[in-house]
Amino acid sequence: MNYFPDEVIEHIFDYVVSHRDRNALSLVCKSWYRIERCTRQRVFIGNCYSVTPERLFQRFPGLKSLTLKGKPHFADFSLVPYGWGGYVYPWIEALAKSRVGLEELRLKRMVVTDESLELLSRSFTHFKSLVLVSCEGFSTDGLAAIAANCRYLRELDLQENEVEDHKGQWLSCFPDSCTSLVSLNFACLKGEVSLGALERLVARSPNLKSLKLNRSVPLDALQRIMMRAPQLADLGIGSFVQDPESEAYIKLKSTILKCKSITSLSGLLEVAPHCLATIYPICPNLTSLNLSYAAGIQGSDLIKLIRHCVKLQRLWIMDCIGDKGLGVVAKTCTDLQELRVFPSVPFGNPVAVTEKGLVAISMGCPKLHSLLYFCHQMTNAALITVAKNCPNFIRFRLCILDATKPDPDTMQPLDEGFGAIVQSCRRLRRLSLSGQLTDQVFLYIGMYAEKLEMLSIAFAGDSDKGMLYVLNGCKKLRKLEIRDCPFGDMALLTDVGKYETMRSLWMSSCEVTVGACKLLAKKMPRLNVEIFNENEQEDCSLEDGQRVEKMYLYRTVAGKRRDAPEYVWTL
Amino acid sequence: MINFEETELRLGLPGGSASDHGELTLKGSGGKRVFSETASVDLKLNLSSNNDSASVSTTTEKSKEKTTTVEPTARANDPAKPPAKAQVVGWPPVRSFRKNIVNVQRSNNEEGEKSGGGVAFVKVSMDGAPYLRKVDIKLYKSYQELSDALAKMFSSFTIGKCGSQGMKDFMNETKLIDLLNGSDYVPTYEDKDGDWMLVGDVPWEMFVESCKRLRIMKGSEAIGLAPRAVEKCKNRS
Numbered sequence: 001m002n003y004f005p006d007e008v009i010e011h012i013f014d015y016v017v018s019h020r021d022r023n024a025l026s027l028v029c030k031s032w033y034r035i036e037r038c039t040r041q042r043v044f045i046g047n048c049y050s051v052t053p054e055r056l057f058q059r060f061p062g063l064k065s066l067t068l069k070g071k072p073h074f075a076d077f078s079l080v081p082y083g084w085g086g087y088v089y090p091w092i093e094a095l096a097k098s099r100v101g102l103e104e105l106r107l108k109r110m111v112v113t114d115e116s117l118e119l120l121s122r123s124f125t126h127f128k129s130l131v132l133v134s135c136e137g138f139s140t141d142g143l144a145a146i147a148a149n150c151r152y153l154r155e156l157d158l159q160e161n162e163v164e165d166h167k168g169q170w171l172s173c174f175p176d177s178c179t180s181l182v183s184l185n186f187a188c189l190k191g192e193v194s195l196g197a198l199e200r201l202v203a204r205s206p207n208l209k210s211l212k213l214n215r216s217v218p219l220d221a222l223q224r225i226m227m228r229a230p231q232l233a234d235l236g237i238g239s240f241v242q243d244p245e246s247e248a249y250i251k252l253k254s255t256i257l258k259c260k261s262i263t264s265l266s267g268l269l270e271v272a273p274h275c276l277a278t279i280y281p282i283c284p285n286l287t288s289l290n291l292s293y294a295a296g297i298q299g300s301d302l303i304k305l306i307r308h309c310v311k312l313q314r315l316w317i318m319d320c321i322g323d324k325g326l327g328v329v330a331k332t333c334t335d336l337q338e339l340r341v342f343p344s345v346p347f348g349n350p351v352a353v354t355e356k357g358l359v360a361i362s363m364g365c366p367k368l369h370s371l372l373y374f375c376h377q378m379t380n381a382a383l384i385t386v387a388k389n390c391p392n393f394i395r396f397r398l399c400i401l402d403a404t405k406p407d408p409d410t411m412q413p414l415d416e417g418f419g420a421i422v423q424s425c426r427r428l429r430r431l432s433l434s435g436q437l438t439d440q441v442f443l444y445i446g447m448y449a450e451k452l453e454m455l456s457i458a459f460a461g462d463s464d465k466g467m468l469y470v471l472n473g474c475k476k477l478r479k480l481e482i483r484d485c486p487f488g489d490m491a492l493l494t495d496v497g498k499y500e501t502m503r504s505l506w507m508s509s510c511e512v513t514v515g516a517c518k519l520l521a522k523k524m525p526r527l528n529v530e531i532f533n534e535n536e537q538e539d540c541s542l543e544d545g546q547r548v549e550k551m552y553l554y555r556t557v558a559g560k561r562r563d564a565p566e567y568v569w570t571l
Numbered sequence: 572m573i574n575f576e577e578t579e580l581r582l583g584l585p586g587g588s589a590s591d592h593g594e595l596t597l598k599g600s601g602g603k604r605v606f607s608e609t610a611s612v613d614l615k616l617n618l619s620s621n622n623d624s625a626s627v628s629t630t631t632e633k634s635k636e637k638t639t640t641v642e643p644t645a646r647a648n649d650p651a652k653p654p655a656k657a658q659v660v661g662w663p664p665v666r667s668f669r670k671n672i673v674n675v676q677r678s679n680n681e682e683g684e685k686s687g688g689g690v691a692f693v694k695v696s697m698d699g700a701p702y703l704r705k706v707d708i709k710l711y712k713s714y715q716e717l718s719d720a721l722a723k724m725f726s727s728f729t730i731g732k733c734g735s736q737g738m739k740d741f742m743n744e745t746k747l748i749d750l751l752n753g754s755d756y757v758p759t760y761e762d763k764d765g766d767w768m769l770v771g772d773v774p775w776e777m778f779v780e781s782c783k784r785l786r787i788m789k790g791s792e793a794i795g796l797a798p799r800a801v802e803k804c805k806n807r808s
Contacts, residue, residue: 343665
């Protein structure tokens with residue numbers, strides 16, 4: 001089949017970068033499989049239990065960059081009990097033994113220990129990039145090991161991790177010889193860092209483009225840092241509180257004017273509203289603004305700030321901006337592509353956002369393709385309007401704080417609204433539903449959402465038919481997560497082969513029974529069907545008729561995992 | 572202002588604490604908690620009949636906390652009910668990391684607004700007065716000074732016994748009962764937790780830190796607050 005020598009094919013394959021395309025290449029023929037596997041450098045594993053580390057590096061000896069995801073998505077919302085799994089240590093251990101030249105490791109929802117970080121830091125001489133998202137299990141000691149031992153470190157990016165602060169000076173562990181940093185994000189750390197060490201580190205990192213500080217870094221330190229790094233493109237501010245009369249504040253105002261290359265701003269973890277005006281000069285250059293952790297900013301100040309942000313493409317804010325504020329966003333940020341509006345108070349701010357804000361956005365921002373929207377209420381009419389105005393949605397996640405609320409104007413379920421979304425947005429890949437919903441919405445989803453890959457459902461549907469519409473209709477479905485819906489055994493068992501085409505299925509507080517799960521596990525040996533049995537009684541055995549509280553199943557070629565805790569029963 | 576206390580989930584004894592709101596109470600504990608709320612409530616009413624025994628679930632995490640599920644006593648979409656209904660684990664779907672950070676920041680900011688920069692302006696309302704005032708409680712060093720200032724501020728609105736002497740009398744508990752029985756005024760304040768408290772119980776510094784706003788209530792309306800002061804009087808005499 002090969003018309004070209006291998007070297008030429010390899011060269012061509014260099015241009016094929018996306019994981020999916022490379023996976024497709026490897027299926028064409030044996031020789032392409034061989035060439036592809038030898039040249040593959042970046043591998044993405046969406047479920048760390050789907051394959052063993054050994055299999056990974058046996059197939060891809062040239063591995064340089066690995067992305068691993070661990071716990072199911074609903075672990076983010078406390079639905080997965082402690083100790084479920086997702087440990088990275090076995091991976092690092094195996095890769096260290098294998099002599100793979102790992103340079104980049106990206107982990108999401110995994111348990112990372114200090115030992116793993118130490119092993120990582122010592123095992124791969126050319127290690128360059130560590131990105132940890134929503135991970136836990138490690139402390140600043142592990143970070144110290146990374147800082148001290150990874151001589152060519154370019155990126156240390158910690159996003160929303162639970163990190164224990166051991167009050168060691170981890171930042172001081174970066175040796176003087178370390179001058180290669182491009183990206184440093186420690187915004188999620190709760191403890192203090194040595195400000196002197198931080199400033200010196202920034203001073204000797206001429207390539208530093210992205211710096212995200214934590215709360216402990218005060219405004220005067222920020223000013224000194226920005227002086228040393230005028231080349232910064234992405235800045236996360238820690239503490240932004242200062243007396244406007246103070247020297248530090250005055251210096252900051254002039255320093256900011258020099259930082260013309262900042263296009264992305266985040267943080268403001270601690271902020272005094274009067275300080276915000278100093279940021280206005282940067283705002284016209286911003287394409288990305290994340291104020292979703294800036295609890296100190298009121299709606300009116302947010303609006304004032306946003307009026308300056310005419311080039312914004314990505315905006316993450318809290319719902320205190322209000323519908324009016326979203327109207328301002330719609331008028332100002334006409335290039336907006338991604339919007340996330342988070343609740344500022346657990347059950348929402350009483351004067352926060354409703355369907356009106358979303359409609360305003362859809363009218364002003366036709367390029368919008370990604371949405372995460374926590375609101376008090378939504379109407380079918382609004383969703384239909386949004387669907388018409390923004391047909392380009394790739395991700396559409398709507399969370400109505402009152403999970404089963406109908407359309408308040410008509411008291412109807414939101415079936416028609418979401419139906420309009422899936423019918424209009426042909427490129428939709430991810431969808432999260434909420435509000436009162438019947439089986440009808442699933443009929444629409446099955447019919448129209450041809451590209452849908454991930455679907456999150458809560459408190460919706462009337463019967464098994466709902467789930468079946470989705471399983472039958474959405475050919476590209478990879479991840480399905482369902483909670484508190486009346487879907488049962490019939491829906492689960494009708495098309496068992498479907499689950500091998502998907503990454504995973506999560507069902508909690510539904511109507512599925514133990515017997516059905518056992519049957520499924522028996523029929524499909526390449527699925528791990530896990531049931532979480534959280535009953536304290538030791539001697540309780542699972543009877544077939546018993547309802548399953550939590551079930552997580554996923555395809556795997558690694559077999560039953562050996563690190564499952566007691567409450568996980570792999571059938 | 573949403574009252575967090577109302578919506579907080581707390582541990583109670585099995586079967587014992589199904590309160591009026593159908594709330595579950597969970598004691599906070601030290602150590603790592605994965606669940607911030609641990610009740611799992613089924614909001615689909617047509618499933619509720621299956622739930623009674625099968626849905627008793629227990630967390631098996633380190634502290635071995637027990638939970639029981641509770642039937643919701645209010646429909647989820649009843650607009651008249653405030654958020655004081657049974658809470659659901661993991662809803663709204665916000666990462667615990669985010670929830671924790673934002674909640675901590677909100678309380679820090681509220682504190683910061685008071686103790687930052689040495690000013691602590693709080694609103695002061697007086698029942699019957701046409702408008703509110705703001706006072707910087709950090710300007711004063713004692714309850715006495717505060718009550719003098721308030722008396723001056725509201726002197727134009729008061730009728731009857733609430734001159735500066737009347738206000739001073741409130742700080743004096745032995746006269747409290749007499750004054751409460753009349754149509755006079757009682758100073759109260761809202762603390763950090765959102766509770767309405769009688770002014771004067773705690774040391775002055777503690778008061779300044781926790782006071783969010785002041786309300787000078789009509790004595791007849793303050794009866795609910797009075798028993799605590801009455802108890803104190805009884806205990807001391």
